[in-house]
Structure formats: C-alpha cells, structure tokens
Amino acid sequence: MSEFKALLVSETEGQYQSEVVNRKIDDLPPGEVLIRVRYSSLNYKDALSASGNKGVTRNFPHTPGIDAAGVVEASSVGDFTAGDEVIVTGYDLGMNTSGGFGQYIRVPADWVLRRPQGLSLRDSMVLGTAGLTAALCIDKLEHAGLAPGQGPVLVTGATGGVGSIAVAMLSTKGYEVAASTGKALQADFLRKLGANQIVDRSTLESGKDKVLLKDQWAGAVDTVGGDILFNVVKSLRYGASVACCGMTAGGQFNASVFPFILRNVNLLGIDSVEQPLVVKASMWDLLSVQWKTDLHNLEREISLDQLPAEIDKILAGKMVGRIVVNLG
Incomplete structure (x- = not known):
C-alpha cells in the first residue's frame, strides 16, 4: 500500500x-x-x-x-x-x-x-500515554513511601484520561481514593471506577491565600496544576507526597515554603514523554501484569x-x- x-x-x-x-x-x-x-x-x-x-x-x-x-x-x-x-x-x-x-x-x-504480553494492541491504547503517566505517578508515590491503609489518596481531574485511570488503578491496588472533579454529573462514573469519595473541584480552589490547609491526604495524583496543585500540597499529611503531571488549570501557582518545611511534604514531577525506553518498558510490564486494571467502564x-x-x-x-x- x-x-x-x-x-x-x-x-x-x-x-x-x-x-x-x-x-x-x-x-x-x-x-x-x-x-x-x-x-x-x-x-x-x-x-x-x-x-x-x-x-x-x-x-x-x-x-x-x-x-x-x-x-x-x-x-x-x-x-x-x-x-x-x-x-x-x-x-x-x-x-x-x-x-x-x-x-x-x-x-x-x-x-x-x-x-506487552499481558495486553492486546487495543488494551494498550485504552491505557496509552494516560495509563503510562498514571503508572509513573503511582510508582513514584510508592517509592516516596505511600502504601495502602495510610489514608485517602486524592486524584484531581479525575474524569480525564490520566485521572480516571489513576482512580481505577489505585482502587485496584487497595487504596482509599478521593476523586476530585468539576463535573458533578460524573460522580457515579467515578464510583464505578472505585472512588470512595467525590470532592468537588471548588473545594480545592478555596484557601489560595492561606499558607497551610487542613492536612487530609496521604498522597495525591494531580493532573491539573495551577493553584489547585498548591492547595493540594498545603493539604497533604505530614511526610506525604503529590505527583504532578498536568497543567490544565495553569502552569503557575502562588507558593510558599511552609508546607515543605513544616509538614515535610514532597512535590514530585512526572514526565512520560522523554522517559528512557527501559523505564517505559518496566512500567508497561507492571501495567500488563501486576497492576493490570479493568478499564471497561x-x-x-x-x-x-x-x-x-x-x-x-x-x-x-x-x-x-x-x-x-x-x-x-
């Protein structure tokens, strides 16, 4: 042809x-x-x-x-x-x-x-870059100390590609998942993926002027960036981490050092584009076997x-x- x-x-x-x-x-x-x-x-x-x-x-x-x-x-x-x-x-x-x-x-x-042997060609594209990114986020959070049973893990932009896969994957791995969205009508969709609670996006948008917020999250996957990301940072429990992989809410936020030096929290950057091929291969092995997740919903x-x-x-x-x- x-x-x-x-x-x-x-x-x-x-x-x-x-x-x-x-x-x-x-x-x-x-x-x-x-x-x-x-x-x-x-x-x-x-x-x-x-x-x-x-x-x-x-x-x-x-x-x-x-x-x-x-x-x-x-x-x-x-x-x-x-x-x-x-x-x-x-x-x-x-x-x-x-x-x-x-x-x-x-x-x-x-x-x-x-x-990957555990995935069909079609299955691999249900995951695609979004699934690879979600896996990289969770892997980095776990290397930073996150484990099931520590408390709720927040996922922002939860109805999007990375967010929805992260919700399903975290639930499959045994985590308590809090899914944040501005789409109230998609609450049932998120619960079917395994979300234990739904957080309205407006809740995460308030408190931008404060240096610290109530410590709620054992960890977080942030797909939106902007001031929502830093509000998540300010809401992490002591020693917890957030993996940042998107910027649909903006590429900048108003920051302070207080969450980092008073709560010992971590902001982890995630890139799925230029990762060495060996790293991508290891993530795809996880996605196809140990972390294989039902994504039909x-x-x-x-x-x-x-x-x-x-x-x-x-x-x-x-x-x-x-x-x-x-x-x-």
Missing part, C-alpha cells in the same frame, strides 16, 4: 482545520521502523496539536497522535521484523513527527516497544472519521475517560 488514511491538520491564515485525507507513505519522515497502526488514543496534547498550539506542534500540515499500537510493516534494524506487534508513546510522535492518527507511522527504532471506541468532533469535545472540557481510535 502506497497510500493510507490520516487525520491532517492544516493552517490557513491562522485558522486550523482537521480532515481525514489520503497520504503517501513516502511523505512520512525517515526512521528505521515502518508501522501499520491499528489503534491510537485521544489525549489532551493531541487536541492542542490539532488546534494549532505551537508549544506542541510547530509546523503544519501535521498528523497528531502521541500514541500508536500496531504491526511492523518493515524494519531496517534487527531488533524488529515484519509482523511484530509494537507500541509507541511519547518522544516526538504526534508532536512534530507524523503521529498515530494515521494508518502508518515511521519512527526511530529506539521509540518502539514490543507489545472508562473507555469508548471511535473511528478516524469521528476524531474531529471528539477533539472539539476534549478542548471544551467535555470528554470523560478514554477514547480509543480504531484505524481499521
């Missing part, structure tokens, strides 16, 4: 349009591994790319999609051969390299992982043609859970 279908985002006088078009394999960037993509997933970063955010994607036309799972079509290196089932998440995929919203990608071999499958409408929804803050893209 010399042509394939892909979502292409183009720019005309500062306006960005998305449409499904036919592209040529010869138009793909150089790389050692050509992959026929079977599944991808929709992430907030993909929506930013599709809407022309230059901090994510500099040059257009462009095919977003920071996640891809599929079958090796051709490889110029011995590590992979035609027919191997593989996944690619992060690095430059879907940012400035044609991504998983196309039926083919061509990427460097050191971006590619073999499909939070995922929905769409086609490539349905992507533009779903991108509009995620930009409007209306997406819940995970969207799997079937590239057919």
